[in-house]
Amino acid sequence: MAISRILIANRGEIALRIHRAAHEMGIETVAVHSTADAEAMHVRLADHAVCIGPPSATESYLNTAAIIAAAEITGADAIHPGYGFLSENAQFAEIVEAHGLAWIGPKPEHIRTMGDKVEAKRTAGALGLPLVPGSAGAVETVEEAARVAEEIGYPVLVKAASGGGGRGMKVVPGPDMLESLIRQAKNEAKSAFGDDTVYLEKYLGNPRHIEFQVFGDGKGNAIHLGERDCSLQRRHQKVLEEAPSPILSEEDRSRMGGIVAKAMADMGYRGAGTIEFLWENGEFYFIEMNTRLQVEHPVTEAITGVDLVREQIRVAEGKPLSVTQDEITFTGHAIECRINAEDPFTFAPSPGKVTAYHAAGGMHVRVDSGLYAGYSIPPYYDSMIAKLIVYGRTREGCIMRLRRALEEMVIEGVKTNIPLHNALLHEDDVLSGNYSIKWLEDWLARRD
Numbered sequence: 001m002a003i004s005r006i007l008i009a010n011r012g013e014i015a016l017r018i019h020r021a022a023h024e025m026g027i028e029t030v031a032v033h034s035t036a037d038a039e040a041m042h043v044r045l046a047d048h049a050v051c052i053g054p055p056s057a058t059e060s061y062l063n064t065a066a067i068i069a070a071a072e073i074t075g076a077d078a079i080h081p082g083y084g085f086l087s088e089n090a091q092f093a094e095i096v097e098a099h100g101l102a103w104i105g106p107k108p109e110h111i112r113t114m115g116d117k118v119e120a121k122r123t124a125g126a127l128g129l130p131l132v133p134g135s136a137g138a139v140e141t142v143e144e145a146a147r148v149a150e151e152i153g154y155p156v157l158v159k160a161a162s163g164g165g166g167r168g169m170k171v172v173p174g175p176d177m178l179e180s181l182i183r184q185a186k187n188e189a190k191s192a193f194g195d196d197t198v199y200l201e202k203y204l205g206n207p208r209h210i211e212f213q214v215f216g217d218g219k220g221n222a223i224h225l226g227e228r229d230c231s232l233q234r235r236h237q238k239v240l241e242e243a244p245s246p247i248l249s250e251e252d253r254s255r256m257g258g259i260v261a262k263a264m265a266d267m268g269y270r271g272a273g274t275i276e277f278l279w280e281n282g283e284f285y286f287i288e289m290n291t292r293l294q295v296e297h298p299v300t301e302a303i304t305g306v307d308l309v310r311e312q313i314r315v316a317e318g319k320p321l322s323v324t325q326d327e328i329t330f331t332g333h334a335i336e337c338r339i340n341a342e343d344p345f346t347f348a349p350s351p352g353k354v355t356a357y358h359a360a361g362g363m364h365v366r367v368d369s370g371l372y373a374g375y376s377i378p379p380y381y382d383s384m385i386a387k388l389i390v391y392g393r394t395r396e397g398c399i400m401r402l403r404r405a406l407e408e409m410v411i412e413g414v415k416t417n418i419p420l421h422n423a424l425l426h427e428d429d430v431l432s433g434n435y436s437i438k439w440l441e442d443w444l445a446r447r448d
């Protein structure tokens with residue numbers, strides 16, 4: 001089915017990103033927005049716009065009924081959910097399809113399976129992906145947990161089956177703390193997700209976060225587009241991402257890539273997905289799968305030349321993948337800086353009016369952002385206001401260009417974390433690629 005008008009059920013830079021891909025394909029766009037976003041760039045650029053509610057996301061960007069109504073009123077024939085909000089809500093995907101609209105995302109049953117981490121791990125294991133050692137499924141009793149922990153060895157990690165954003169996760173150093181930390185994790189999970197199911201995993205001491213981009217046509221064909229290294233994190237939030245990973249060999253890439261692509265083909269996966277691993281001492285350990293486009297997808301686009309949103313739209317139209325695995329080549333290096341409206345070192349949010357704005361430019365520099373001079377960053381949503389993505393033929397060249405591009409970015413009126421990125425790009429460990437998921441937190445602690 002050819003898509004002619006896409007409703008974009010999101011806001012900010014990703015709404016703009018989707019609008020751009022759509023217009024390049026000759027497809028019209030419908031923006032839906034809260035009252036706080038009436039002046040947003042994607043709303044101004046979209047062909048049609050519908051206000052769907054007040055600032056609170058629950059009443060607007062998560063308001064299923066209002067979004068479906070907006071699609072019907074504007075005659076949209078497809079919905080793209082972006083990331084966050086309703087993107088990994090299987091029930092919403094089903095509702096969209098039940099209304100005869102194309103869902104630009106994975107099959108609802110796959111969203112559901114991967115959204116439950118116990119189910120996701122079971123599925124990943126059955127598909128042949130290497131897992132973090134841990135309980136076979138949910139742990140029901142403290143005795144059972146103690147037995148599993150003894151077997152895999154302390155420290156262990158208690159994780160919530162419905163977890164996200166690092167919530168409901170507890171590191172257990174030894175047996176005497178097990179019972180109380182399980183109770184705490186369950187309480188946290190219950191109040192955050194309404195589900196107190198927990199499971200146990202070996203706690204890895206100093207891993208890297210390496211994720212693979214996958215893509216399926218929903219009919220048994222799937223490819224991988226290499227990995228992204230997202231080890232620079234603060235409180236489990238990614239700050240800077242790069243592709244390829246500085247530590248992965250070509251052999252490792254094609255071996256792991258082959259495994260994940262085959263897993264997706266076997267599953268009949270449709271659309272874009274990301275399979276997240278921890279990597280330590282040469283071994284990969286599956287942690288979760290995200291059944292959506294990721295924030296950091298542009299670094300993959302930069303080194304492969306594949307437009308992932310265009311590909312998502314094509315697959316939703318029932319078309320085959322536009323590239324075969326053999327046609328995918330990885331050239332050069334790309335790094336993304338997430339630019340947030342926040343204090344660069346205390347991380348306190350800094351919403352407000354942008355008084356001056358100038359985006360970096362020049363060769364191999366991409367800025368994905370809805371900012372403009374005079375725009376007011378609303379306080380209600382995520383603090384990410386721009387992504388700066390830079391490409392270079394080598395990692396060194398990429399870093400030099402990224403420093404130059406950061407110098408050119410002008411965002412006045414609010415505080416941003418540009419000074420943090422600048423400082424990071426002058427650190428020896430970042431320059432050499434020698435960092436793990438603990439590195440940034442340790443570095444920030446040393447600065448205090």
Ligand code: ADP
Pocket residue numbers: 132157163164165166167201202203204205207209233236276278287288437
């Ligand atoms: P969430 O969905 O809450 O983000 P993830 O399973 O993706 O949870 O894990 C988030 C982060 O927590 C990882 O990127 C990593 O930094 C850390 N983490 C998760 N599992 C482990 C583990 N077994 N050992 C050490 N760190 C872990």
